[in-house]
Structure formats: structure tokens, C-alpha cells
Amino acid sequence: MFFLPLDSFNLNENDLVLYNWNFSGFIGSMFVHANIIHLLGNMIFLWVFGNALCAAIGNIAYLFLYICLGIFAGTVHMAFDAHPVVGASGAINGVVGMCVILFPKNKLHCWYFFALPFLWFLKAGKFAISTYWMVLIWLVFDILGNLGSPDGIAHYAHIGGLVGGVIIAIIGLKFKLIETPHQSVFDIGLSKNLGVAQYQLNAEAPSSIYEPFRHTKIENQTVEDKSLYPADTNNSRTSITPKKETINNLFPADTLSMQPDIQLKHCISNETTLTLYLVNNGAPLKFPKLRVPKEVKAQMSFTNLIRYKETGWIRFSTDNITIDSIEFLIYYVDSAQQQRKIRFRCVPAKSSLELISAN
Template sequence: MYLEDIYYFWKMTYTFISRYEYEVIHIDHERREVWLEQTKGTITKIIRLKQQTFDWSNHLKRDQDDVAEKVKRLSKSLVGRDIRVHLVYISQFPPVDEWEQKPIHINNGRKSVRIMTYFVPQHDRERHLGEVYEALYIKDPPFSPESEEEMESNVPQLRRAVDQAIEQNIKSQQAVLSRGKPIFTYLLIALNVIMYFVLEINGGSQDTNTLIKYGAKFNPFILDGEWWRIASSMFLHIGIFHILLNMLALYYLGNAVERMFGSARFLVIYFVSGIVGGLASFALSQNVAAGASGAIYGLFGALLFFGLIYKKLFFKTMGSNIIGILLINIVISFTIPQVDIGAHLGGLVGGFLASSLVHFPKKRNLLTQTASFIGVLVTGGLLFYAGMQTNETYEPHTEIVLASYYQQEGSFQDAYEVADEAIEEHGNKDSILYFIRSYGHIQQDRTDQALTDLKRSVELNDQNDPAWYNLAVLYARQGERDLAIEAVQKAIDINPEAEDYKDLLNQLEASG
């Protein structure tokens, strides 16, 4: 009976959706074909219901081959590694000749795919349906057939019920992905861009001293109590490409995360990620650092947490792309020396923990959230402790940066003390440090020591034109005109655009 076939198709579809939590991933009303999915743990079950009769087994084989190709493509977006496909044909009778009932096995990368075929023909239909239930590990007894009148009236209702279930599932998925509006994402982008132009106007975003002055992460000042730099450095960027790449990432990732978690939770995730990333940078690197990368990696962590909670929806919408982009970025972080890998990985961990802490709207897990809160505190505490240990002594480059900053800001005594300690106690033999220390000697009228440091400076770096110029000034004060002319001429050779160098040379030549 053809009506009975149609009834069983829609009744089975509705039963699997409403009672056994299968999700429709494809439906064709005209051809009466539906694909259903259910994932539990590592096992994904696919039911492909088809209302069709095959006269011969070769026709069935062609359909099975088509299904196998579709499953290969579909398996890339499926979560489970063990994929079990159940082909259920609702037909008046099975093929008249023998057909292959053995499972079909497909190796598709790391995923195992097994395809099993069942017929639910008119003859003894309830028993055959029971076999399908048994294969799907459904313990409930299959539904019983109804009268022809009941089937005729129920088919339209079942069809509408299936459509409504599909529509409701789509709405619930959209609700998960759009719980908020990306207000703070745009505000953060605007704030970062404003601070970039502030840096450019006041010395340049690639100038180390300007970055330190405006709040970049600089370990010596953090140790002196300027802990706010851990947060302020999140809003500074080094160069046009740095700001463009980070703001592009913030635009896409921030949009997604703020919509999923809502604005308040998004802010918590963003700042916790940035702070944990900053602490990781403090612990693992003494370089001057700036940028929103830690917070942005935290947004990656938030999306991974989303994938943990909404695994099926994650892989259906963005999962493979997000994981691929994240892996590429981590590889780049390890291969490019200038990249602050500590901030990136710290932000990633911080973002995941912060997401678990705030969780999703209307979802609560007190145990997990408490553990995540403790995890944030422990992670931050360990990074703080590690930073205090690793920064007991400064690296040679950090000593140079610190002394240079004090020198540029006019704190000559501080610059002198840093340079002197670096040279005498730490053995840092850098041209810049000798040049800076010479200023301290000059201020204290120790001309001989100043000359010694300047000579050592140009010996270490004969392209240090300010050191040559200062040598010329000191020689001139001592009446050593020839040595002064020779020194200032070298400064001019290195930097022919410096007018004060030329003025000194003219004065020296005129005095002769």
C-alpha cells in the first residue's frame, strides 16, 4: 500500500526527531528522503530514510554508492570518529534478486565509517522496523500501524510537525549564535585605533621609548609597581601592519564571541585573556611588548570552549576553519622571533578558562565555573611568581633599553646608574651603554672618564655618530683641535644631514 509507505516515512522521521533527539541535516520532501544525525561521545549515527522501491539489486547498489560518496564528504564536518550510517528503505518489497546486506566499511582519514542497509517492506513491516530499532540501540517497541483513514489524516500532520521541528532547531541554533550585539567589539577597535594615532603623533608607534612612555609592557617598570602596564599594553600596537592584522582579527573573532556570550561576558573574556597573556609575556620575555594579541588569542580560546559545549554546531559552522587558523597562528608564533609567544599562548589559556568561568547565558555549571575561577587565579599567580623569578636580573638588551629611556626622558642620573651597573656588575659591553655613562661623567666634570667611555663606545661601534660628536666637543674643550676636527668629521661622514655637526666643524676650522 503506497499510502502506508508514505505514512511510515513521515512517522519514522518524526519519531526519531521528537523522541530520540536526532537532528535533520537534509530533507527532500518531493523525493521523500531525509538524513538524520545524532552524536554521543565519539560515535555519530546517521540515519538516511528513503521511501523507495528497488526492483533489482544493481539499482540499490547505485544508490548505496551515491550515499557512500556523500558520507565521505559529510564526514569531514561530523564530530565523532566512529560514524555509523544506517540506510533505511521504506518500500513495498525488497529487490527481487539477492542484495548485499553486509556492512560497507570506508576508511576516511582518522574516521571510521560503516554503512548498514535495512529494508522495511510491507510484509511483516513491524518486525523489520524492530530490527532497525535494535541496530540503533533503541529499546522502545516500534510504533504499530494505524488504519488507512488514520494514516491518511495523520500524514499531513506528521509532515507539518517535522517541518516545525526543523524550523525550531534552526531557531535554537541561531539563538545560540546571536545572544548579543558586538557593541564592545567595535568600541575596542576604535580605542585601539585612537591609541595607534596617539603613538604616531607623539614619537611613532615603532619607537621603543614612545611605547614605554604610553604604557607598553616593560618588565623593569612593572617590577617598580607599574602593574597597570599589563592591561595598558593591550591597547598599543607597533606599526601599521600590527594594528591592521590585530584589528581585523578582533573584528571577526570579537563579533562571533560577543554574539555568542553576550557583551558583559565578552568583556570578561577579553580582559582576562589580555591580562593572563600579559603576565605570560612578563614571565617569559623581557622585551618591550604591546598589542591586543593576548586578548585576541583569548577569543580563540572562547571559540574552542564553545566547541566543547556545542560540539555539533561548532563543527557545522566554524570548527574546522577556527582550528586551522589557530594552528597556523601558533606555528607562526613559534617560527618568527619577534612574536611574543608567551602572550599568545597565555591569552589562549586565559580565554578558555574565562569562557568556562562566565559560561553561556542560561547555562550554569557551578563545579566547572568554580574550577575555572580557581584555574584563572592559579595560572595568573604562577605566571606572576615566574616573572618575579626570571626578572631578578635583566637581560643585556633590557639594560640598554632602560638606560636609553631614562636618557631620552632627561633622567640622566638614572640613566648613568643603569649604564654603570650594567657595565661594571653585569659585564654588558655595549656601545650605547658607554655612550650613556659618558653623560654622567660629563655632568660630574669627570672629563677623562667621559673621554674613556666615548672612545670605548666608538671602538665597539664606529657608526655611533653622537659618540663621535661628543668626543669632538670634549677634545675641543681641552684644546685638542686636530683630534676634535677628526672626530666631528667622522660624525658628519656617518650622518651628513646633522646641522650641529657641521656647525661645530665650521667653528673648529675657523678657530685655526
């Protein structure tokens, strides 16, 4: 299957096959596949992992890195195998390698089926698996493939691309060239160093404090509800039982004297949808809850705990109202087991997040 118009580039089929270190093969082999099954298999992996990576680094950087990863994978293949090769799997494994560093704990939802027609047996279902487990299984497959007899698969290209992707992702995170709203391997390592444990919520605070409030500037019109803060808000408490850890483990000593410091890294807005990419540079926030304008729907990546230096996102959306300014509340439980709230205002046009109040 060919993706490049051969006549336009004055090439023939052999020029698009990687062999004998030919330069056109390094590029062309990424766009050529042996058959439709080969093509579809690669495109599924590219669709699953490529979309996530492209959303994190942007279209231009994604295309550039895809080509670089393909060349790197081809170089490793030629150095250790040197058999003629076609296919995008080397470059795609590079994309996968970057994803395992940027999104190691993200879940992959997989479908499967197993059939024995002569027994009239069919089994189908789905399961979820973390990114790093999927990649580890695939890596073991490639390693075993290199140790066994030749099977027509460019295992060295797969391994080379994967390693190249891991290296690029680590460099990108280390020098802050890549930002992700999800937990990267660096974030996971940091949370372990801080001794952060999991919590169990025994009793929810009164549900009224999580009801939507009506205070936002939408399409240059401000609507305010005087009952923004229910009377029981300041007196409400949440009962917390830490699992296996003391409160000092959950809030390390170097963060106990700090206050939460939510900062905006960048935002993406397209009129009716606004996504804020945030980082917490202060004390951890337990059980964060959003309170948003009545006209707005909200989602956030944070779950039971916003750790020190953890990154994440909050996404606001409306049905048909343009969001040019929005105010929202984050309720949380502090290290003293007290219910707190922080109020913010965001103006997408200015990429600004203003702290209005914290108490």
C-alpha cells in the first residue's frame, strides 16, 4: 500500500524500501506497507497513541518527531539486521515510547474476541490496561522475536523506535519542552518521593456546597446569585481516614507550612470550550471539588488529591454560549482536615488565571 505518489517524486517501488542505507528508503519505508493487514495494524496503533501525543505537542512538532523517530528506528534496524524493510511500525513505536513516558498510567481500552467455529463458540469482551503494561508486553514480544527464528518482522526497528521515543520524551520533560496535563513518569516519581498516599472518603460534606453557582461573565453579561456561598459551607467538614499512613506522610513536612498555589500553564479556547492546563506549586489539596456556573459543564483530570508539583487540566464547556471570562471555585480539604475553598477568574483571551479569594 502506497501513500506517496511515485510519479510526482520520480521514484519506483524499490526506492521506498529501506535497504543498503539508501536515504529514500529511510523516508519512504514509513509510508509503504506490505499488505492491507500490515497497514491496518499499524494505523490502529498510530490512531490510539498518535492522537494522545499530537494533542500534547501539537501538529507540527508531531510530524517532525514522527519522521525523526522513523529515521532513528531505521538506523537501528540497518545496524543490527539490514534486511530490506517497509512499514511505519518503527516510527509508531517511537510514538508509543513517548506516550509511555508522558502518559504511563493512562488506561487503554481494548476489545477482544475468540472463536471456535466448529464448536459454535464465540467469546468477546473488553478490558482496560495501563499504557506501561501494554508497552512492556509489546517490548517482551519484540525481544523474544529477536531471540527466535526469523519471522519477517523488523523487531530491531520496533525496539529502536521505542527507545528513541523514550529518550526524546525524557529530554522534552526535563527541559520543559513538552507539557502534558496527565501524570508523567516524573510526576509519579515526585509523588513517591514526597511520600503521598491514598485517602478514603468516609463522609461527604453537605452536597449543597457542590451545587452549581451562577456567577460568570459570559458574552459580556454578568449574572450573579447572592446565594453563592451556602450558610453551612464554612462549618462543613469531611471525615478522612488515611490508608496505612499518618497525616505527616500524606502532607510531608516541607509542604505543611505552604498554601495551595494553582498556576495556569496555558489554556486552549474555542468559544464554547475552555481547557485550563494547571500546576500546583504549593501544598497538596485533598478531594478537590469544582463549583461552576450553572450554564457551564466541567470536567477535571484531578481525582482525590492534587499533589505538590502535579499537573492537570480543567475543561469547561457550554452548549451555545461563548466563554470570554469565567469564575469558578475549588473546594478541598487541607492538612488540618478543614474544608477550604479557592475562587478563581480566568480570561481566555489574556491566558490569565486570577486568584480572587482563598479561605
